[in-house]
Amino acid sequence: MPKKTVSFRTFGCKQNRYDTDFLRESFERKGFVVAEDDADVVVINTCAVTARSAQKCRQAIRAAARRGAKVVVTGCYPQIASDEVKEIPGVIAVSGVRERSRLADLVLEALETGAPVVEVKPHVAGEEFEETEVQQPDLTRAFLKIQEGCGDYCTYCIVPYARGPSRSRSPESVIREAERLVQRGYKEIVLTGTHIGLYGEGNLPRLVEEVGRIEGLIRLRISSLEPHDVTPELLDCLRLPNVCHHLHLPLQSGSDRILRMMGRRYDVALFMDIVGRARRVAPDLGLTTDIIAGFPGETEEDFRESLTVAREAGFSRIHAFKYSVRPGTRAAAFEDKVPEKVKEERVSALISLGRELSGAFHRRLVGRDFEVLVEDDREKDGLLAGFTRNYVRCRFSGEDDLKGKVISVTVQEAGPLDVTGSARR
Numbered sequence: 001m002p003k004k005t006v007s008f009r010t011f012g013c014k015q016n017r018y019d020t021d022f023l024r025e026s027f028e029r030k031g032f033v034v035a036e037d038d039a040d041v042v043v044i045n046t047c048a049v050t051a052r053s054a055q056k057c058r059q060a061i062r063a064a065a066r067r068g069a070k071v072v073v074t075g076c077y078p079q080i081a082s083d084e085v086k087e088i089p090g091v092i093a094v095s096g097v098r099e100r101s102r103l104a105d106l107v108l109e110a111l112e113t114g115a116p117v118v119e120v121k122p123h124v125a126g127e128e129f130e131e132t133e134v135q136q137p138d139l140t141r142a143f144l145k146i147q148e149g150c151g152d153y154c155t156y157c158i159v160p161y162a163r164g165p166s167r168s169r170s171p172e173s174v175i176r177e178a179e180r181l182v183q184r185g186y187k188e189i190v191l192t193g194t195h196i197g198l199y200g201e202g203n204l205p206r207l208v209e210e211v212g213r214i215e216g217l218i219r220l221r222i223s224s225l226e227p228h229d230v231t232p233e234l235l236d237c238l239r240l241p242n243v244c245h246h247l248h249l250p251l252q253s254g255s256d257r258i259l260r261m262m263g264r265r266y267d268v269a270l271f272m273d274i275v276g277r278a279r280r281v282a283p284d285l286g287l288t289t290d291i292i293a294g295f296p297g298e299t300e301e302d303f304r305e306s307l308t309v310a311r312e313a314g315f316s317r318i319h320a321f322k323y324s325v326r327p328g329t330r331a332a333a334f335e336d337k338v339p340e341k342v343k344e345e346r347v348s349a350l351i352s353l354g355r356e357l358s359g360a361f362h363r364r365l366v367g368r369d370f371e372v373l374v375e376d377d378r379e380k381d382g383l384l385a386g387f388t389r390n391y392v393r394c395r396f397s398g399e400d401d402l403k404g405k406v407i408s409v410t411v412q413e414a415g416p417l418d419v420t421g422s423a424r425r
């Protein structure tokens with residue numbers, strides 16, 4: 001019998017990208033052949049952070065099923081709504097965010113018996129970190145998962161229900177995987193997790209330092225952090241030569257009243273204080289954020305504060321989210337919901353402010369030299385591209401031998417999405 005082919009689609013966060021990398025390899029080990037598309041089996045690694053993310057996943061599931069594929073659905077969406085998922089025609093296996101290591105076996109079982117398999121384990125207190133390892137991530141950049149879960153229960157957020165309680169991977173295991181990735185030639189590692197500030201109960205700075213010391217690791221990036229997790233020790237990590245001068249600090253709102261209703265653990269003053277301290281360590285810091293528009297009770301005044309604070313913080317990029325009711329969260333029961341039309345207007349305002357601020361941040365780089373880690377794939381127009389240490393995408397012309405290297409680029413032009421420049425030899 002010819003081997004079964006499998007393809008993968010990933011929605012949502014960087015952690016999901018890591019999980020998919022792992023799943024791809026575990027399916028290969030079980031005898032599947034990984035295909036780009038038109039595979040017999042399609043595995044969809046889902047996101048459920050907003051109603052729209054769940055809807056996009058449903059569309060992808062239906063589209064794959066229409067093509068005649070057998071669909072496997074895993075990740076956050078089935079974890080919170082397995083019944084909804086298993087009813088979709090074409091779905092042969094459903095699993096949540098636990099026991100990823102068994103998914104390939106479950107799929108083989110479903111294929112053999114013809115009976116759909118549903119295996120969504122509820123989260124439990126004291127749940128352990130599920131050890132998984134990735135050999136061959138798919139880019140110059142490797143994501144490395146160090147932590148999973150969150151127990152903060154911000155009032156709008158479904159993630160603690162989907163990902164369960166916080167659990168951390170042991171430092172030894174993180175270092176082992178990081179060393180292996182570097183040996184395989186990966187130049188950049190991104191430390192990811194649901195809420196990595198919770199890593200080992202205050203041990204993130206130590207871990208960053210240890211991974212940062214690995215010989216041959218050119219870049220180490222820390223993914224999203226909660227503002228209150230940015231301790232002086234963590235800011236010190238930005239002084240290490242290979243740690244990227246980029247922080248993603250979700251502001252969510254610029255109104256203290258809304259932040260309190262969201263159950264966030266900082267106020268605007270603390271947020272700005274952290275930003276100031278980070279900029280003193282890294283003056284060119286790339287600072288990106290998430291902001292939610294239209295949280296229940298958000299007035300025009302509250303929203304204007306979000307715009308004002310975003311300007312003051314000088315974000316290099318804003319991810320704007322329209323508030324989405326997530327059943328089961330506390331905010332789902334909050335009165336005073338903002339009308340859909342108003343939410344949409346506010347999201348548009350955030351998006352245009354985001355573009356303006358990105359452009360302004362990029363213009364400040366013009367005329368200066370930056371180190372760029374050159375990626376393997378060329379742009380559509382034939383240019384090479386890569387990221388600067390402060391996470392700005394930079395495009396320039398050059399030969400293939402620059403791929404995978406760090407080179408110095410003089411920035412010449414700034415756009416809203418990236419900058420262009422010329423490589424110095």
Ligand code: 5AD
Nearest residue numbers: 156157250290291321322323324326
């Ligand atoms: N509605 C809108 N955006 C949300 N996010 C999380 N939950 C919701 C929700 N219910 C956004 C937050 C978070 C990002 C990953 O998703 O801004 O930082």
